[in-house]
Amino acid sequence: SALVESGPVHQVTLFTGVPVWLVTGHAETRQLLTHPNVVKSLTEVPHREHTPEDLVKATNTHMLAANPPDHTRLRKLVSAVFTRRRIDELEPRIKQLSAALLDEVAAQGGGPVDLLSAYGYPLPITVICELVGVPSIQRDEFRDLSQTVMTGPTQTVEVYLAAVTKLVELIRHMIEVKRATPGDDLLSGLIAVRDDGDKLTDDELTSMIYLLLIAGHETTVNLIVNGVYTLLKHPEQLAALRKDPSLVTSAVEELLRYDGPVMVSIPAVTNGPVEIGDVTIPPGAVVMSALASANRDPRRFAAPDTMDITRSDNSHVTFGHGIHHCLGAPLARLEARIAFSDLLGRFPRLRLADPDAEPARYPGLLLNGMARLDVLLE
């Protein structure tokens, strides 16, 4: 909230040297993300100047980097196969996966457990891989590659490019396999739509899968792990949730707001003047919203720095706003509800292994997550 108090629009220089207009207020974030002169562009692709053009296209011809009418077409296509019903139907499977992971951890006996590697990571990665159609044998590989790609700007060019190249190779191979033997997964669904005469290009299909796999787990992992950490740091809130488990829905919203997994929106550019409050951002500028600051805007949230799992008026912007509002939000919410309910339900004395240690956070500006979180599951 300190950033918000010093004004809702700031000019900053990122560590990559790129000057950016950073919008920190809540109302201003909504204005920015729905402004007709704010458009997504490929200029901010990490290591762009070192990336071969065919690789840029194979990984960035997706809806998050697209503007209408392409955005509308791509989002509509995936929405036809990634439906609300399909997400609701995943619930029993997610519960089963969650229980199996916790059985495994419990079987290891006492002692500190890294919640991230034992549970926070495997749950969303398995869910998104099953949903998209990644064979189980390749899931660890996908996980490592997508982690490298997500932290792209902080990786060396060589490491980043090797990961992107390998990920694209794996996706292209998967597309061939699914075309020959379709399954009940999103990729098969998209291939069927495409083979029915839709205009989805090779790059669009590869990029769509690339986006779903990356956007679909790294963020949810952080929601689960940051969320558990925040709850454990607020014992009175944790006790309230234990007492009334039906509060889990509003608790998930508050954990998304208070310590959300994504700090900023993906950079966009202005193709005309953009007035935000009393500031006019010129055409050709790179703009971003500091979602995490908007979520602590005292003009929007009462006691913004207080974590309150019963907060009801909670219109956080953790999933973005406008046409690019997160497609996977219902899935992320479902996974988080199951994760918090299962962890608290099963381990009545769940606690931090070292209550005084401040866990190390992930590098980079985009994500807000921890490298590990040691807990005692009892």
Ligand code: HEM
């Ligand atoms: C878009 C956050 C989980 C798929 C976005 C955006 C944000 C976001 C902030 C908009 C970015 C922008 O406008 O620059 C999150 C958070 C998640 C999460 C915090 C977890 C807690 C997921 C999951 C999936 C997913 C589970 C997929 C299964 C997408 C897609 C878009 C998107 C496809 C692009 C939508 C478009 O451009 O129309 N997400 N996300 N996300 N997210 Fe998520």
